[in-house]
Amino acid sequence: xxxxxESILNRPKGQKIAIWIGSFAVLILVFWSAFYSGKAKEAxxxxxxxxxxxxQIANEQRLANNLGAFRKEIKALEARLGVAVRQLPDRRQIPxxxxxxxxxxRDSGLEVKRFAPRPDVIMDYYASVPVDVExxxxxxxxxxxxxxxxxxxxxxxxxxxxxxxxxxxEEEAHVKVEVSCVVTTFRYLDESERxxxxxxxxxxxxxxxxxxxxxxxx
Numbered sequence: 001x002x003x004x005x006e007s008i009l010n011r012p013k014g015q016k017i018a019i020w021i022g023s024f025a026v027l028i029l030v031f032w033s034a035f036y037s038g039k040a041k042e043a044x045x046x047x048x049x050x051x052x053x054x055x056q057i058a059n060e061q062r063l064a065n066n067l068g069a070f071r072k073e074i075k076a077l078e079a080r081l082g083v084a085v086r087q088l089p090d091r092r093q094i095p096x097x098x099x100x101x102x103x104x105x106r107d108s109g110l111e112v113k114r115f116a117p118r119p120d121v122i123m124d125y126y127a128s129v130p131v132d133v134e135x136x137x138x139x140x141x142x143x144x145x146x147x148x149x150x151x152x153x154x155x156x157x158x159x160x161x162x163x164x165x166x167x168x169x170e171e172e173a174h175v176k177v178e179v180s181c182v183v184t185t186f187r188y189l190d191e192s193e194r195x196x197x198x199x200x201x202x203x204x205x206x207x208x209x210x211x212x213x214x215x216x217x218x
Contacts, residue, residue, distance in 0.1 A: 081125065088188040089154060094129055097154055097185055101131075108145045110137035113178075122189070122197055130184045142179055149183070157184045 063070075089097055098117065105112050114134035120127040135142065142163075149156050161181040189197070 088126055088186050090188050090190060091193075094185070094187050097156075098129075098131060101149065101152075101156065101183060101185075104148050105133075105135060105145050108137070108148070109141045110135045110145060114180075120187075122193070124197070125194070126186050126189055127193075128184050128186050130182050133179075133181050133183050135179045135181075136176055137179075138176055142177065155186050158182070159184065 098115075102112060102115050105115075112133075113136055114132060116132045118130045118132060120129055135145070146158055149158060159182050161179065163177045163179050165175060165177050
């Protein structure tokens with residue numbers, strides 16, 4: 001007989017009972033660690049997943065309940081956008097607007113070295129009309145022009161402003177600077193332009209889809 005087992009059997013009854021109880025407790029602990037503990041962790045994980053799904057369902061339900069209100073709000077915003085866009089000048093008015101800006105620059109005492117409109121940038125309802133501008137004059141003249149542009153009834157933005165002092169200027173009171181900037185105004189797209197833009201976007205989307213299919217098949 002195994003010496004370890006024999007030593008246990010030869011112990012007093014009370015010690016043997018204590019040893020058996022301890023051994024049984026160890027077996028229960030091992031069984032718990034191997035089976036129930038893992039199941040408990042899995043149950044906790046599943047409970048967390050279910051809780052997250054419940055929250056997602058509640059959020060989706062809230063959105064569904066408010067869908068009608070959201071649609072009304074979108075329609076109202078689109079209507080306001082349409083009103084605002086129609087207040088922009090149309091294509092025929094842009095040359096006069098640009099001419100007035102150039103005139104403001106000259107009336108401010110500035111030398112207009114360059115005034116070159118770029119191609120229009122077409123959006124959904126309107127187009128931006130950027131113009132590359134180069135000016136020469138005093139700081140005060142530049143500030144006066146920008147202030148007058150800000151006061152125009154039409155929307156006109158001045159961006160990408162860079163300044164540099166010409167060489168050979170000595171009298172500080174009459175220091176002139178050369179300024180380059182992009183003056184951007186906006187115009188309303190007429191019906192024909194909007195239809196053309198929608199058609200071109202649809203055609204581009206079709207061409208992209210066709211190219212993607214050819215690439216996948218090859």
